[in-house]
Amino acid sequence: MSKDIRIKKGLDINLVGAAEQSTATTVKSNTYAINPDDFHGVIPKIVAKEGSEVKAGSPLFYSKTNDQILFNSPVSGEVVEIVRGAKRKILSFKVLADKEQQYQDFGIKDVTSMSGEDIKSHLLSSGCWPFIKQRPYDIIANPNVAPKAIFISAYNSAPLAADLDYVLQEKESELQAAITALSKLTSGKVYTSVGSSTSPLAKVSNTIIHTVSGPHPIGNVSTQIAKLDPINKGEVVWTVSAQDLVIIGELLLTGKYNASRIIAVAGSSVKNPKYYETKIGAEVASFVYAAGVDGDNVRMINGNVLTGTTVKPDGYLASTVDTFTIIPEGDDYEFFGWNKPIFNKISYSRALTFSWLFPKKKYDLNTNTNGEHRAFVVTGNYEEVFPLDIYPMQLLKAFSYKDLDEMEKLGAYEIAPEDFALTEFVCVSKQNHQDLVREGLDLMYKEIG
Amino acid sequence: MSLKNKLHNLKEQYKGKKMAPAFNAIHTFLYLPNETTHSGSHVRGADDLKRTMNMVIMAMVPCLIWGMFNAGYQHYSAIAGGTPEFVSFFDHLKYFFTLDNLLIGAQKVLPLVIVSYVVGLAIEFLFAVIKKHEVEEGYLVTGMLVPLIVPVDTPLWMLSVAVAFGVVIGKEVFGGTGMNVLNPALTIRAFLFFAYPTWMSGDKVWVHQAVERAGTPDAISGETMLGMLAQKKELSYSIDEAFFGFIPGSVGETSTLLILIGAAILIFTKIASWRIILSGVIGALAMGLIFNGVVSQGWITEGSKFYDLMSLPFWNHLVIGGFAFGITFMATDPVSGAQTIKGKWWYGFLIGLFAVMIRVFNPAYPEGIMLAILLMNVFAPTIDHYVVQGNINKRLKRLKVKTA
Numbered sequence: 001m002s003k004d005i006r007i008k009k010g011l012d013i014n015l016v017g018a019a020e021q022s023t024a025t026t027v028k029s030n031t032y033a034i035n036p037d038d039f040h041g042v043i044p045k046i047v048a049k050e051g052s053e054v055k056a057g058s059p060l061f062y063s064k065t066n067d068q069i070l071f072n073s074p075v076s077g078e079v080v081e082i083v084r085g086a087k088r089k090i091l092s093f094k095v096l097a098d099k100e101q102q103y104q105d106f107g108i109k110d111v112t113s114m115s116g117e118d119i120k121s122h123l124l125s126s127g128c129w130p131f132i133k134q135r136p137y138d139i140i141a142n143p144n145v146a147p148k149a150i151f152i153s154a155y156n157s158a159p160l161a162a163d164l165d166y167v168l169q170e171k172e173s174e175l176q177a178a179i180t181a182l183s184k185l186t187s188g189k190v191y192t193s194v195g196s197s198t199s200p201l202a203k204v205s206n207t208i209i210h211t212v213s214g215p216h217p218i219g220n221v222s223t224q225i226a227k228l229d230p231i232n233k234g235e236v237v238w239t240v241s242a243q244d245l246v247i248i249g250e251l252l253l254t255g256k257y258n259a260s261r262i263i264a265v266a267g268s269s270v271k272n273p274k275y276y277e278t279k280i281g282a283e284v285a286s287f288v289y290a291a292g293v294d295g296d297n298v299r300m301i302n303g304n305v306l307t308g309t310t311v312k313p314d315g316y317l318a319s320t321v322d323t324f325t326i327i328p329e330g331d332d333y334e335f336f337g338w339n340k341p342i343f344n345k346i347s348y349s350r351a352l353t354f355s356w357l358f359p360k361k362k363y364d365l366n367t368n369t370n371g372e373h374r375a376f377v378v379t380g381n382y383e384e385v386f387p388l389d390i391y392p393m394q395l396l397k398a399f400s401y402k403d404l405d406e407m408e409k410l411g412a413y414e415i416a417p418e419d420f421a422l423t424e425f426v427c428v429s430k431q432n433h434q435d436l437v438r439e440g441l442d443l444m445y446k447e448i449g
Numbered sequence: 450m451s452l453k454n455k456l457h458n459l460k461e462q463y464k465g466k467k468m469a470p471a472f473n474a475i476h477t478f479l480y481l482p483n484e485t486t487h488s489g490s491h492v493r494g495a496d497d498l499k500r501t502m503n504m505v506i507m508a509m510v511p512c513l514i515w516g517m518f519n520a521g522y523q524h525y526s527a528i529a530g531g532t533p534e535f536v537s538f539f540d541h542l543k544y545f546f547t548l549d550n551l552l553i554g555a556q557k558v559l560p561l562v563i564v565s566y567v568v569g570l571a572i573e574f575l576f577a578v579i580k581k582h583e584v585e586e587g588y589l590v591t592g593m594l595v596p597l598i599v600p601v602d603t604p605l606w607m608l609s610v611a612v613a614f615g616v617v618i619g620k621e622v623f624g625g626t627g628m629n630v631l632n633p634a635l636t637i638r639a640f641l642f643f644a645y646p647t648w649m650s651g652d653k654v655w656v657h658q659a660v661e662r663a664g665t666p667d668a669i670s671g672e673t674m675l676g677m678l679a680q681k682k683e684l685s686y687s688i689d690e691a692f693f694g695f696i697p698g699s700v701g702e703t704s705t706l707l708i709l710i711g712a713a714i715l716i717f718t719k720i721a722s723w724r725i726i727l728s729g730v731i732g733a734l735a736m737g738l739i740f741n742g743v744v745s746q747g748w749i750t751e752g753s754k755f756y757d758l759m760s761l762p763f764w765n766h767l768v769i770g771g772f773a774f775g776i777t778f779m780a781t782d783p784v785s786g787a788q789t790i791k792g793k794w795w796y797g798f799l800i801g802l803f804a805v806m807i808r809v810f811n812p813a814y815p816e817g818i819m820l821a822i823l824l825m826n827v828f829a830p831t832i833d834h835y836v837v838q839g840n841i842n843k844r845l846k847r848l849k850v851k852t853a
Contacts, residue, residue, distance in 0.1 A: 232847055335479065371482070
């Protein structure tokens with residue numbers, strides 16, 4: 001059963017440096033690190049103390065709010081350092097990897113004969129629960145509240161993001177196992193969205209498959225939820241990213257937690273943009289070395305250019321991303337940059353900016369904001385890139401003056417910060433929309449729960 | 450050391466100091482700042498507020514240039530006892546684009562532009578320094594609009610007072626650019642109108658020197674077409690002349706042709722909302738048609754003081770007076786206008802409707818567009834409220850269906 005979801009509103013940001021479809025291996029990463037901040041809102045409680053030995057899949061820490069939610073080590077080895085920041089906040093758990101990897105055995109499972117409760121406890125105890133996120137609030141799912149539906153997007157529409165059809169190929173059996181497992185966690189349906197019928201997920205069962213088309217943000221789960229089964233007040237849906245399904249599936253089929261990932265290393269500052277096989281938490285240097293960097297003033301981003309986080313060259317691959325992007329920094333002045341005609345940047349308007357003339361052209365954008373922070377002035381442009389039935393500017397204003405009642409009424413339960421990446425991109429006043437949304441959602445979570 | 454580096458060092462020195470906003474305003478005028486993204490999206494679109502505002506100003510420049518020539522043209526025509534006979538647009542331009550005309554324009558209009566910018570920007574800088582925020586670009590457009598919507602002979606002291614009032618009371622007390630309820634340029638214009646009514650609403654201010662010469666043997670007339678209609682005088686200009694702009698009026702409002710070009714620029718660049726402009730035109734036509742209908746029904750007869758303006762063919766309202774300028778450049782102000790798409794349709798439509806209604810029913814000051822826009826500025830948040838409420842209700846209804 002295949003249906004279509006099509007949107008017109010949105011914006012595809014074409015950038016140079018898309019990853020070529022071939023997978024290379026990386027040099028070996030000596031240490032691996034799991035950074036609790038990658039999981040929004042989690043306050044870690046240490047399980048594996050400094051100096052202890054862990055296996056791949058053994059817990060490093062659990063969440064303060066729910067001690068059932070465990071977070072795994074991606075490799076076996078010794079916990080060499082627990083890095084702390086201001087106020088002794090835990091920044092990351094560093095594991096020195098063994099030469100011979102040892103996996104904790106969680107046991108081979110027959111998914112079809114398991115109950116929902118069994119699957120839930122299995123995912124929790126094996127540390128795979130953090131892969132499941134929930135709406136509202138875009139945080140790790142609360143295992144005690146059953147969702148009304150589960151959504152999986154198998155189509156990446158963000159700029160330079162990994163092509164999931166390529167990354168997931170030949171993983172059909174893992175995907176099928178994971179989706180069958182998920183289908184037992186909800187009394188409702190599991191919805192999967194694919195970009196085309198060639199997707200490895202297009203043929204799996206126990207889920208309803210939709211084919212999506214249109215500009216970014218069609219790949220965002222919120223867009224698909226809004227079209228299929230919008231979230232109302234009091235309802236919860238879960239989402240799982242397609243790459244994480246593979247890890248869940250492999251756990252069920254083999255009993256091992258295998259943190260391997262194929263990530264796209266892309267961006268205009270990458271010499272060989274292609275796919276690299278690595279592991280969650282690997283040293284950035286391990287794959288960037290193989291990919292090569294052009295220039296020395298670059299920004300490395302865990303994730304895509306719209307929603308990723310900045311990482312230093314001595315940092316680690318985040319747990320939650322399938323793309324690693326490197327683009328030039330834009331910390332330079334531009335003479336009369338505000339009034340001269342612009343050909344080399346993307347603009348939503350036509351105010352002496354000419355990207356509308358070349359819809360197919362690929363651009364080399366840097367991190368310059370192209371202007372200073374201002375009050376909200378221009379109206380009507382956010383709506384053109386925002387496909388949900390929500391008034392984006394009004395909701396952003398509600399977030400910025402912290403009116404909980406208004407946030408709720410205007411649809412804050414239905415969105416995640418990533419949905420405001422495009423409005424942020426086109427924003428003439430250079431406001432940081434995703435920050436506003438994140439802070440607003442955190443406030444709602446705290447006050448309303 | 451290059452200029453770029455020198456300025457960068459200066460910026461570092463000013464950082465955190467009181468005068469930093471003032472310096473940055475000038476610095477960013479020369480150079481797009483070196484600011485990079487720190488959170489959220491790592492890349493950003495090419496447009497900033499300066500670029501947006503700059504486009505609006507560029508769209509107004511043709512009107513300004515025309516206004517300068519027209520100041521001289523109207524002055525000399527009035528002295529000669531009437532405009533040269535109008536045959537066709539291009540033939541007529543030889544009377545229009547002359548050096549003498551431009552000199553009068555430069556002498557009368559440029560000081561208006563300079564005073565408007567100097568007074569307004571000084572206040573903006575002052576408030577930016579006091580409130581420690583960057584100087585916002587909103588006044589760049591306001592400062593250009595003001596000279597275009599005042600009569601050519603407006604005394605500079607009056608303009609200074611009005612600008613000071615408009616910027617402080619109309620904008621800064623609400624929190625500066627982006628927070629104001631009323632369009633600042635129209636606040637300035639309304640202040641002029643209500644503070645100096647004898648000066649601003651007379652039939653003499655529209656042509657240079659008409660006021661000074663009044664009562665002397667050299668007296669010249671200086672009336673706008675709307676004034677003539679309201680006074681039940683014979684129209685001395687054809688509708689063609691009005692369309693091209695060979696008529697007296699506020700500096701920038703006379704040439705509907707050039708305003709159309711400005712509107713085309715704003716709509717093409719996606720800066721102004723075409724919905725507001727289109728619905729405004731529809732609103733004005735609708736009201737004009739209603740009045741034409743009233744006249745043809747015979748409910749209003751020739752003796753009535755409303756007759757002349759009511760019987761004006763409905764589409765002429767678009768061409769004469771400041772309607773075209775107002776709906777293009779001021780009704781589309783995103784801050785004081787409606788902010789939702791549906792709201793914009795209503796907002797524009799009602800402006801058009803009220804503009805023509807006020808014209809007809811207020812013969813003392815027959816320019817309705819100013820008051821119509823200010824009125825709808827006040828009601829724009831209400832319109833938006835109901836539009837947004839519709840969205841909220843839809844969400845509530847979805848929940849109810851679910852739980853029922």
